[in-house]
Amino acid sequence: MTRLTLPRFVFAALLAVMALLPVFSAPALAAPPANLRIGDTVALRVPGEQALSADFKIDRQGQIILPEIGAVVVAGLALPEAEKRVRDALARVYRDLDRLSLSLKDRRLLVTVLGYVKNPGPVEIPGDATIQLAITAAGGLTQGAQLDRFRLRRGETETTFDYKKYLDSGDHALLPALEPLDTIFVPASPRTGNVQIDFDGRTLSEAGDGGEDRSSIKVFGEVNKPGIFAHKPGSTAIDLIMRAGGVTRYASVEQIRIITKGQPSIFNLQTFLDSGKTSLLPELTEGATIFVPKQLEEIRSGKNTVYVMGEVAKPGAFDSKPGAGFIDILANSGGPTRFADTRQIRLIKADGSVVLVDLPLFTEGKGGKLPEVSSGDAIFVPEKTDTKEPSWLKVAPDRAVKLMGAVTRPGRYEWSDEMSLLDLLAQAGGPTQKSDMARIQIRASETDKGKPVLFDLTAYLNGQVATLPKLRAGAVIMVPDLPSSPVDMKGQWVQQAPEASIYIMGQVGSPGRYAFNTQMGFLDIIAAANGPTGSADLRNVRVSHRHGKGSRVSRVNLARYFETGDDKLLPRVKPGDVIFIPDRNREWLDSPKESTVRVIGAVGKPGRYRFTDDMTLLDLLAEAGGPTDNALQSKIVVINISQQAEGARLFDLVTFAKTGNIEKLPVVRAGDTVYVPNTSQSDWKIFMDGFRDVIPIVSIIALIGAL
Amino acid sequence: MKRFALLLALTGALPACATWPEEGKGGFAERRAVADPVLETLADRFEHQRQRGAERFAAGLTDEAKTAFVRAQRNHSAGILDDFAVDLAHLQMLLDRIERQIPGR
Numbered sequence: 129m130t131r132l133t134l135p136r137f138v139f140a141a142l143l144a145v146m147a148l149l150p151v152f153s154a155p156a157l158a159a160p161p162a163n164l165r166i167g168d169t170v171a172l173r174v175p176g177e178q179a180l181s182a183d184f185k186i187d188r189q190g191q192i193i194l195p196e197i198g199a200v201v202v203a204g205l206a207l208p209e210a211e212k213r214v215r216d217a218l219a220r221v222y223r224d225l226d227r228l229s230l231s232l233k234d235r236r237l238l239v240t241v242l243g244y245v246k247n248p249g250p251v252e253i254p255g256d257a258t259i260q261l262a263i264t265a266a267g268g269l270t271q272g273a274q275l276d277r278f279r280l281r282r283g284e285t286e287t288t289f290d291y292k293k294y295l296d297s298g299d300h301a302l303l304p305a306l307e308p309l310d311t312i313f314v315p316a317s318p319r320t321g322n323v324q325i326d327f328d329g330r331t332l333s334e335a336g337d338g339g340e341d342r343s344s345i346k347v348f349g350e351v352n353k354p355g356i357f358a359h360k361p362g363s364t365a366i367d368l369i370m371r372a373g374g375v376t377r378y379a380s381v382e383q384i385r386i387i388t389k390g391q392p393s394i395f396n397l398q399t400f401l402d403s404g405k406t407s408l409l410p411e412l413t414e415g416a417t418i419f420v421p422k423q424l425e426e427i428r429s430g431k432n433t434v435y436v437m438g439e440v441a442k443p444g445a446f447d448s449k450p451g452a453g454f455i456d457i458l459a460n461s462g463g464p465t466r467f468a469d470t471r472q473i474r475l476i477k478a479d480g481s482v483v484l485v486d487l488p489l490f491t492e493g494k495g496g497k498l499p500e501v502s503s504g505d506a507i508f509v510p511e512k513t514d515t516k517e518p519s520w521l522k523v524a525p526d527r528a529v530k531l532m533g534a535v536t537r538p539g540r541y542e543w544s545d546e547m548s549l550l551d552l553l554a555q556a557g558g559p560t561q562k563s564d565m566a567r568i569q570i571r572a573s574e575t576d577k578g579k580p581v582l583f584d585l586t587a588y589l590n591g592q593v594a595t596l597p598k599l600r601a602g603a604v605i606m607v608p609d610l611p612s613s614p615v616d617m618k619g620q621w622v623q624q625a626p627e628a629s630i631y632i633m634g635q636v637g638s639p640g641r642y643a644f645n646t647q648m649g650f651l652d653i654i655a656a657a658n659g660p661t662g663s664a665d666l667r668n669v670r671v672s673h674r675h676g677k678g679s680r681v682s683r684v685n686l687a688r689y690f691e692t693g694d695d696k697l698l699p700r701v702k703p704g705d706v707i708f709i710p711d712r713n714r715e716w717l718d719s720p721k722e723s724t725v726r727v728i729g730a731v732g733k734p735g736r737y738r739f740t741d742d743m744t745l746l747d748l749l750a751e752a753g754g755p756t757d758n759a760l761q762s763k764i765v766v767i768n769i770s771q772q773a774e775g776a777r778l779f780d781l782v783t784f785a786k787t788g789n790i791e792k793l794p795v796v797r798a799g800d801t802v803y804v805p806n807t808s809q810s811d812w813k814i815f816m817d818g819f820r821d822v823i824p825i826v827s828i829i830a831l832i833g834a835l
Numbered sequence: 836m837k838r839f840a841l842l843l844a845l846t847g848a849l850p851a852c853a854t855w856p857e858e859g860k861g862g863f864a865e866r867r868a869v870a871d872p873v874l875e876t877l878a879d880r881f882e883h884q885r886q887r888g889a890e891r892f893a894a895g896l897t898d899e900a901k902t903a904f905v906r907a908q909r910n911h912s913a914g915i916l917d918d919f920a921v922d923l924a925h926l927q928m929l930l931d932r933i934e935r936q937i938p939g940r
Contacts, residue, residue, distance in 0.1 A: 688895060688898055692894030692897070694894035694895035694898075696893070696936075697895040741906040741909075742905060744862050768915060770915050770917055770918055771917040775856075777860075778855050778857060779859055790866060791860055792859070792860060793859070793861075794861065794862050794913065795864070795915065796862060797910075797918070
């Protein structure tokens with residue numbers, strides 16, 4: 129084996145070039161290792177010795193294992209030194225080793241990765257690999273690894289480094305360079321707890337990324353993801369709150385408490401957002417604490433505070449600014465809800481006075497100016513009253529009207545002066561079918577002692593009445609019932625006011641007292657009383673009108689109405705009137721003498737008989753039973769009662785019967801008298817009676833003369 | 836004999852003591868033609884009203900007027916002129932009322 133020798137100047141030039149190489153190429157590749165390291169692979173070449181010419185890897189003990197020789201420690205040696213040591217070792221067995229050469233073929237790193245990696249243990253990585261590659265070779269990080277607390281152990285020394293910073297920046301300088309046999313330890317986050325469970329890394333990270341060291345910033349209270357977060361220089365309270373998921377809807381953003389450098393302070397996030405002044409942001413130092421309090425837990429008060437309560441979206445206390453109006457404050461509270469009674473909003477002034485605000489009226493442009501709101505005032509938006517709700521006592525007496533009687537939902541209703549009686553009735557479901565809408569009674573108040581106002585709703589709906597009655601809060605309205613049927617009259621008449629009744633007596637099916645209103649007519653009440661009986665005298669129906677001055681009685685010829693159908697013959701009756709239908713069989717007792725004819729003398733039934741102009745003397749005699757057997761039928765006398773003088777006329781029934789001459793039929797009018805004499809009043813009878821009286825006288829005179 | 840004749844005369848005069856009123860008339864006068872010119876005028880007017888629908892538009896009054904015509908005719912025929920004058924006035928009033936109830940006068 130021959131040794132190759134080079135001229136000295138060539139060797140010096142080569143060294144100079146090698147010294148300059150790092151300037152122009154990558155450091156890992158350009159700078160030849162000064163010493164061999166564990167993990168390096170060296171190539172041994174011994175010409176003629178096939179078994180020795182192979183690649184050998186320097187193991188963790190720093191040695192290579194040569195055939196027949198065994199272990200030779202080469203780690204830590206420069207390559208020529210290592211070559212000499214190998215030659216010396218081989219020289220014990222082999223000869224002619226002049227041409228032996230040892231070169232560095234490959235460089236690898238043998239490190240150990242432990243902790244929160246998927247495959248902890250020794251890994252072999254390229255010689256210029258970084259910690260990231262080592263972690264990758266160990267299977268990568270597992271969930272729960274604390275990224276900013278990686279530790280690197282080299283021999284007896286241990287170094288902690290922030291792997292997260294490297295991930296954030298990509299700066300390799302932030303990671304320590306690896307050396308063989310280094311141990312990388314990936315710690316677990318303190319949030320993982322002491323019990324091994326499968327957990328979700330995302331939820332874990334939401335609890336904060338800070339360790340338990342004093343530099344972390346704690347954010348808790350009304351934030352969405354409270355936790356401990358790592359401090360980063362320059363971070364503001366906004367950053368930390370954002371990392372904590374932002375504030376919840378209940379957060380009191382004006383009262384955020386921050387403890388930094390051991391000093392508590394209040395951070396008004398609302399003011400910051402309103403103004404945008406970064407000077408309002410407090411400086412956060414390591415170990416700071418941020419607490420976002422719950423809004424409801426605080427009792428706010430202050431010189432600029434106004435309060436909004438009741439049915440608004442966000443009731444509470446609000447800081448008022450000069451110039452803020454009623455609407456501004458109401459809008460800040462989210463505005464009235466759909467349950468709010470916006471017509472009854474009350475502004476309770478700080479001095480105790482109360483101002484009623486009708487918001488719809490204002491929005492319609494009729495409400496004038498809204499009241500001014502000052503600090504300390506309270507706006508109360510009451511709940512809308514639900515009439516179905518049993519707690520109707522919510523309506524104050526001065527805002528309520530009472531609706532009773534025959535309506536679908538009688539009760540106490542809230543009243544507004546914009547409403548009308550129809551609105552009220554509609555809200556109560558309207559009158560029932562049995563209601564007497566023609567006699568709605570209205571009292572101004574419970575203490576109203578006067579007569580109730582009567583309102584005829586039917587007439588209003590028919591257009592006969594132009595206006596609705598004026599109602600005010602406190603009014604009492606009664607809608608009376610109609611009788612369910614005429615049969616019920618006896619039981620219900622006591623409930624009826626006399627002025628709501630009409631009376632019908634005499635020859636009808638059901639005489640009595642009936643509910644009546646101005647919408648009903650004469651025939652309605654006759655029909656309700658089951659109509660006239662068979663003996664009713666329809667020609668002499670009388671109606672006593674009890675309204676108006678004095679008394680007045682109408683006579684109704686109902687028979688004529690039935691004959692002609694002329695409605696004008698029917699009288700106009702009103703509640704309180706009395707209708708009397710007489711009995712035809714007792715008519716002569718009830719009829720005045722001016723409307724009857726007296727038939728006296730020799731007739732079957734002497735008496736007073738009703739006479740109308742469509743009758744004749746013959747009708748009258750027939751009705752009176754006709755002349756009797758001893759009637760002087762040829763001398764029937766009719767006495768006419770006239771306007772100025774009375775006169776008598778004779779009627780010869782016998783001759784009339786023989787001749788049928790109607791010219792000889794005397795006239796008879798109501799009020800006249802008919803006398804039928806008997807035969808004792810005949811001329812012959814008178815003569816014979818007289819003759820019988822004369823004969824004895826004549827006989828006496830003749831006797832005296834003879835003597 | 837002279838005395839007997841006187842006695843007979845006295846006896847014969849006895850019926851003359853029972854006097855009777857004169858015979859009446861007019862009790863069925865509506866069966867005859869109208870005799871009074873005023874009443875006839877009113878009857879013509881009434882007939883004209885009936886042709887214009889009086890029985891439809893004033894049925895009650897028309898029926899009453901018919902009766903009033905009967906009464907007036909009877910009174911006139913019976914010679915009860917005082918009442919007849921009243922009847923004429925009543926008839927005139929009835930016809931006026933009927934006239935007011937007939938549309939399209």
